[in-house]
Amino acid sequence: MHTSPALVGRLDETRRIEALTAAARDGRGGALVVRGEAGIGKTALLDHAVRAAPSFRVVDAFGSEFEQELPYSGLHQLCVPLLEHLDDLPPRHRDALRVAFGMAEGTPGEFEVGLGVLGLMSAAARSQPLLCRVDDAQWLDGASAKVLRFLARRLATDPVALLFAVRIGERADEFDELPEVLLRGLTxxxxxxxxxxxxxxxxxxxxxxxxxxxxxxxxxxxxxxxxxxxxxxxxxxxxxxxxxxxxxxRLTGLSGHARLLLILASADPTGDPGLLWSAAHHLGLDLTSTSAEAAGTGLAAFGHRVSFCHPLARSAVYRAAGDAERRTAHRALADATDPGTAPDRQAWHRAQACAGPDDEVAAQLDRCAARAQSRGGVAAAAAFLERSVALSLDPELRIERTLAAAQASFDAGATDKAIALLTTLDNAGLSELQRAQAELLRGRTAFARHRDGAGPMLMVSAARRLSTLDPQRARGWFLDALEMSLVVGRAGGVVGQVVAAARASAPASASPDLLDALLALVTDGYRAAAPLLRRAIDDDTTRARRPALATMVAVELWDPDTHAAITEWLVKTGRATGSPLLLRLGLAQKAVEAIVLTGDPGQALAATAEEAAVADATDAAPLLYHRLHLAAQRGRRDEFLQLAAAIAAEPDQAGWVTNLHATAATLHNGLADYPAALAAARRAVEPGGIFLIGPALPELVEAAVRCDEPAVAAEALATLAERTEASGTATGRGIAAYARGLVTGNENDYREAVDLLADGRLTPYLGRAHLLYGEWLRRQGRRRDCRVQLHTAYDLLETAGQDGFARRAADELRATGERVHSRSEHPYEKLTMQEVAVARLVGAGATSNEVAGQLFVSKRTVDAHLRSIFRKLGLTSRRQLRDHPELIGATRGNAYA
Incomplete structure (x- = not known):
């Protein structure tokens, strides 16, 4: 290991940095956050990293408290020296970076930007290890910070070391989960x-x-x-x-020109000497003598890059300037900035140069906000709009910009800022439409902060106000309120309140739509609502605008084909548009479909791994409800309970309470814990819910029969029969038939269930039909007949990953005197979740680059996963994965679609 001069009192810290660079040199990249107070030695440690890694190429970026509004500005600093490798990237990632860095027009997907940077660094590190240093990272713009956090967690197989210096006491949540070293004062x-x-x-x-x-x-x-x-x-x-x-x-005694040059340099965080000299020329400064005098202070160096001796030096110079001096500096920098290549930076300088309101600059900031929004810089858009509000003279424009700034702040997750902006509005000056928009935003912020009934009811109030101005749009707001109330859950009867308000106030629609269908479901019952629900989800507009509701309606209609079609649309559209929300929802539904309906645990694990990758790439928490289904269907009690606890502790998951109880009932029935299944199923079908009641009903029937609660079983069966008859699908009728067999003990019901579910697509339900039929036959003393059904059940359920129910079938077979051989471990059980995803994608014909793009990792990481997969499964080539898809579960369709 290379050694460099020791820093006094920093032996442990320098060892951590040397270990990081040594690992990166060996192809095991990583990241480290150096955290401490200003002046404690963070920058010195970043400098030590360069001395400790002389064979590395070094690229730097500097966060600036004066430039946090410009999206991807920090990332651009880091990547400019690496843009020579831009053509090495896949076109989609290359285009995303060009747009993010203002080199082209368009809207980049935020995770595509992350993949582009990962590819850029990976390409640059092929010939020489790479050291990336980011000083004052707490002041990076939000878009850059998210991408760098994404990058820091994906360097395990690349020769890249990433070092952040973060000041304690400043907001820097993006780096909290990364390895860190905390600097303390010297003795x-x-x-x-x-x-x-x-x-x-x-x-x-x-x-x-x-x-x-x-x-x-x-x-x-x-x-x-x-x-x-x-x-x-x-x-x-x-x-x-x-x-x-x-x-x-050190500024004492400087000439006015030298002082102004230093202020100019402190006001421009880019360090571009061309820009600085041009701005100085605008101010009539003598560059030769002035730069020499300014450099003589030791505060800044004027070379191929303008740099201060320490971040605190830049801050000190900027803060020492008077207001007029700062405005003069920013005005000169605005005049020197090319509006064609850097319009946002020019607008930012112009805004800082304003001594008071200026409608022209405010309008320019509006345009900056639109560009920032299109480039994924939502937080930057909010900051531009907020500054635009402050500079607006026109009262009407100020109101419109305040509403836009509040919306952008809310979209960026800054709910407190959104609320503060809304409080500046004087209701007396608002039009009725503006009042409705403000009330809608108040509802959304209240819901985001408290997850209680206040948000939905404020939304209802906004929808009522809008109903006379824009009836169709008002219906959409009522539907928003209803969807929000479902997340709040049954607590306080919020769903009922929203439904009552919508029925009383929602404008009539030209033809029944999703709102009408949901209102009918709550107030008129399932039979009346079923035709309206069917019409709603057959409408492409509903699927596009309300995909979450559409998938839940498909479940309630017992319609696996429509559910599969919506899921496929979600995944394809999410990929095509770069929408993480649609893609994550689609992947979660694909996982549910794979484990609950088609019985393909390999695909369920792969979809879950990809959803987690998208969540991580977009700095979001992974969804939990599909993981809940996976744990329940596989009979994993401990895993299920951990997920249930996470849902209970997380306000964002509160609306999945019915899902939680319905899946808990499935888990406990599979484990033959019928009292627990009965309690969970009863909670799932309690009044006040709308969705996921249907799937809980057959679980309730079975648990009630096993617990000798005939009245409960009969009531649940009646409700189930009403719903499945109204839906008219073979799936629903087949499930109702085996539930009816449990209550009546009529063999024809079990036979009907097997016949209706025998198309081979719904393996888990078909397996359960055979299991229940076999159990009934054994209790009738028909040992030979029951063995046929139980063997079929065991084969189907075991293949489908329904481990709890498969064990039930095995226990029943043993009770008949049969010997049941334990199956060898499924190949997918030997792999991590991400390895399952890689194996399925490669088995479907995807290249390493395609897999890397889909799972948001580098190609090196994909190849490392493949080596691990080959070792665990005893394979030697990709072709063996393609030729033997059964190694990773049943393949239905293209796993890469």
Whole structure:
């Protein structure tokens, strides 16, 4: 390992950095966050990394508190030196980066930008390991921070080391989960050693001890205070404030031109000397003498890049400037910035140069917000719009921009900021439409913060206000309120309140739509609502605008074909448009469909792995409900309980309470814990719910029969029969038939169930029909007949991953005297979830690059997964995966579709 000069008091920290670079040199990339107060030595450690890795190519970026509004500005700094590898990327990723960096028009998918950067760095690191340093990362723009967090978690197989310096006390949530080293102050002895080695002036013992006391362990303070001539700081000053004071002291005695040049440099975080010299020319500065005088302070260097000696030095110079000086600097930088290539940066400088309202600049910021929004910079759009509000003279424009800024802030997750903007609106000056829009936003922010009934009811109020102005749009808002109330759940009867309000106030529709269907389901019952529900989900508009509701309606209609069609549309549209929301919803539904309907646990695991990858790529929490189904169907009680606890603790998952109870009933029936199944199924069908009641009914019938609750079983069967008859699908009628057999004990019901479900697509339900039939036959003493049914049940359920129900079938067979041989471990059980996904995609013919793009990892990572898969499964080539898809579960269709 290369060794470099030791930093005083930083032995453990430098070892961590040297271990990071050594691992990256060996192809095991990673990331490390260096966290500490300003001046504590973070930048020195980033410099040490360069000395510790002399064979590495180094690229740098610097966060700036003055530039957080510009989307991808920090990422652009890091990637500019690597753009020579842009043509090595797949076209979609290359185009995403070009758009993100303002080199082309368009709307990049946020995870495509992440993959583009990952590919760019991977390509650059092929010939030489790469060290990426990001100083003051707490001030990165939000879009850059998300991409770099995405990148930091995907470097395990690339020779890339990523180092972040993050200041304590500043918001930097994006880096909280990454490995970190926390810098603390130097001890007094270490501080004396540092002064002895590095002080620019000779110090006697008394002065040295005073400096040690004043610096409070800050290395930068120790070195800067003597340079500033020493001072007696106020008792309430922080060490960074002392350091900034020392940097400001270097400005004393400078000519006005040199001072202005330094202020210009501090106001432009790009460090572009061409821009700085052009701005200085606009101000009439003598560049030769002025730059030499400014550089003589040691605060900044003017070379191929303009750089300050420390981030606090930049901050000190900018803060030392008066308001008029800062405005002058920003105005000159705006004049020097090319509006064609950097319109957002020019607008930002113009906004900072304004002493008061300016409608022209406000309009320019509006255009910046639109561009930021199209490039995925929602937080940046909110910041542009908020500044636009402050600069707006026209009262009507100010209202429109305030509403737009509040909406953008809400979309960016800044609900407190959205609420603060809404409170600035004077209702007396709002039109009725604007009042409705403001009330709608208040409802959404209230729901986001509290997950209670206040949000949906505010939405209802907004919809009522809109109903006379825009009836069709108002119906959409009523549907929003109803959908939101489903997430709130049954608590407080919110669903009922929203339904009552919608029935009383929603404008009539030209023809029945989804809102009418849901209102009928709640108030008139399933039989009356079924035709309306069918019409609603057959409408492509409903599927496109309300995909979550459409999939739930398909489940309630016992219609697996429509569910599959909606799922396929969600996945394909999500991929084509780059919409993470649609793609994640589609993948979750694909997982549910695979494990609950078609019995393909390999596909369920692969879809779950991909959903988790998309969630991670977009900085979102993975969805839980499909994992709940997977655990329940596979009979994994402990896993299920952990997921249930996570759902109970997470407000965003509160609306899945019915899903939780319905899947719990399935789990417990599979494990033959019928009292627990009965309790869960009863909770799933309690009044007040709308969806996922249907699937819970057959579970309730079975649990009630096993627990000797005939009245409960009969009532549940009646409700199930009403629903399945109204839906008219063979699936529903088949499930109702085996539930009826449980209650009546009529063999014809079991035979009918097997016949109706025998098309071979719904393996889990068919397996359960054979299981229940076999159990009934055994209890009738028909041993030979029951064995046929139970063997069929065991084969179907075991193949479909229904481990709990398969064990039930095996136990029944053993009770007849049969010997049941334990099946060998399924190949997919030997693999991690991500390895299952890689294996299925490669088995379907995908290349490593295609798999990397789909799972949001590098090609190196895919190849590493393949080596692990081959080792675990005893294979030697990709073709064996293609020729033997049964290794990873049944294949239905193209896994890559």
């Amino acid at each position: 007094d002895d270490q501080a004396r050693t540092l002064l002895a080695e590095r002080s620019p002036f000779p110090l006697d013992d008394q002065v040295r001890d005073r400096l040690v006391a004043e610096a409070q362990g800050s290395p930068l303070a120790l070195l800067e205070l003597p340079r500033a001539g020493g001072f007696e700081p106020p008792d309430n000053s922080s060490v960074p404030a002392w350091i900034e004071h020392g940097f400001r002291a």
